[in-house]
Amino acid sequence: MRGKIGLEEHFAIEETIEDSNGFLAPEVWPELRARLLDIQDNRLRLMDAHGMEMMLLSLNAPTVQAIHDVKRAHEMAIRANDFLANEVAKRPDRFQGLAALPLQDADLASRELERCIHDLKFKGALVNGFSQANSEDNILYYDLPQYRDFWSVVQKLDVPFYLHPRNPTAAWSQIYGGHPWLMGPTWAFGQETAVHALRLMASGLFDQFPELKIVLGHMGEGLPYSMWRVDHRNGWVKTPPSYPAKRKLGEYFQENFYLTTSGNFRTQTLIDAILEIGADRIMFSTDWPFENVDHAADWFDAASISEADRIKIGRSNAAKLFKLDVAG
Numbered sequence: 001m002r003g004k005i006g007l008e009e010h011f012a013i014e015e016t017i018e019d020s021n022g023f024l025a026p027e028v029w030p031e032l033r034a035r036l037l038d039i040q041d042n043r044l045r046l047m048d049a050h051g052m053e054m055m056l057l058s059l060n061a062p063t064v065q066a067i068h069d070v071k072r073a074h075e076m077a078i079r080a081n082d083f084l085a086n087e088v089a090k091r092p093d094r095f096q097g098l099a100a101l102p103l104q105d106a107d108l109a110s111r112e113l114e115r116c117i118h119d120l121k122f123k124g125a126l127v128n129g130f131s132q133a134n135s136e137d138n139i140l141y142y143d144l145p146q147y148r149d150f151w152s153v154v155q156k157l158d159v160p161f162y163l164h165p166r167n168p169t170a171a172w173s174q175i176y177g178g179h180p181w182l183m184g185p186t187w188a189f190g191q192e193t194a195v196h197a198l199r200l201m202a203s204g205l206f207d208q209f210p211e212l213k214i215v216l217g218h219m220g221e222g223l224p225y226s227m228w229r230v231d232h233r234n235g236w237v238k239t240p241p242s243y244p245a246k247r248k249l250g251e252y253f254q255e256n257f258y259l260t261t262s263g264n265f266r267t268q269t270l271i272d273a274i275l276e277i278g279a280d281r282i283m284f285s286t287d288w289p290f291e292n293v294d295h296a297a298d299w300f301d302a303a304s305i306s307e308a309d310r311i312k313i314g315r316s317n318a319a320k321l322f323k324l325d326v327a328g
């Protein structure tokens with residue numbers, strides 16, 4: 001399929017590149033490093049070769065979220081966002097921007113999101129999981145009460161918020177002890193991000209701000225497969241759930257969430273996601289440069305879904321949700 005749009009497509013700047021070192025075997029670091037720092041060269045060639053019209057670009061992980069010094073986190077977000085705006089301006093027909101946000105401080109994050117949407121013309125935000133403010137162990141999830149004003153700004157701006165994975169801290173990783181292979185995309189990323197998403201659903205956030213649009217990568221981080229059980233465990237017990245949200249969590253999943261195919265190129269999984277959340281809420285992505293554009297595109301172009309769904313998932317859902325200036 002021509003004209004595909006990708007939403008989870010990363011870059012790095014010199015100040016953040018080392019955050020991506022160590023995720024993969026040392027012998028591929030020179031290749032990964034070059035892929036992350038390139039925007040206008042090899043990346044565009046791959047997009048051309050595999051039918052990708054546009055990438056929405058976002059900073060690598062965890063970067064801003066893992067900078068404990070709040071002032072430095074704020075400065076790094078500004079630097080990365082300004083750099084990205086400059087790159088997007090060179091090829092706005094092929095690249096658009098998603099904002100990095102210093103969510104160590106809800107008010108600073110609100111102001112930076114407003115600047116990115118109004119001044120830099122970004123299309124939304126991509127945040128790398130929880131933020132650490134002032135110390136390693138001060139871990140902030142965005143269901144906390146101090147983020148309600150931030151979410152009111154996100155709803156008012158009417159832009160999607162992409163909740164992207166990061167690894168749990170060492171102190172919160174005991175379950176993975178002795179099994180470092182479970183960290184990152186193998187398992188820990190999905191677990192961490194799915195729990196964060198469930199916290200948002202259960203907090204009552206979407207009762208207060210029903211227009212919020214949250215995007216999850218990796219075909220929903222396992223949630224499509226699990227949401228029914230989240231709401232229906234011990235079905236014979238009539239005691240209401242003990243969380244603040246007013247409705248079943250699956251209802252927020254179906255009304256406030258969107259999923260992408262980033263890094264999860266499996267037709268069986270895609271069909272389950274379509275059955276759970278609908279083809280109008282799923283969008284193509286690759287997770288470049290951690291995954292290959294050809295692996296994503298070759299799989300998606302041949303996946304056993306209807307052509308109508310392929311066009312929605314490959315292109316038109318993203319154009320509509322992110323209000324992209326593209327034909328069709």
Ligand code: MN
Binds near residue numbers: 008
């Ligand atoms: Mn990613």
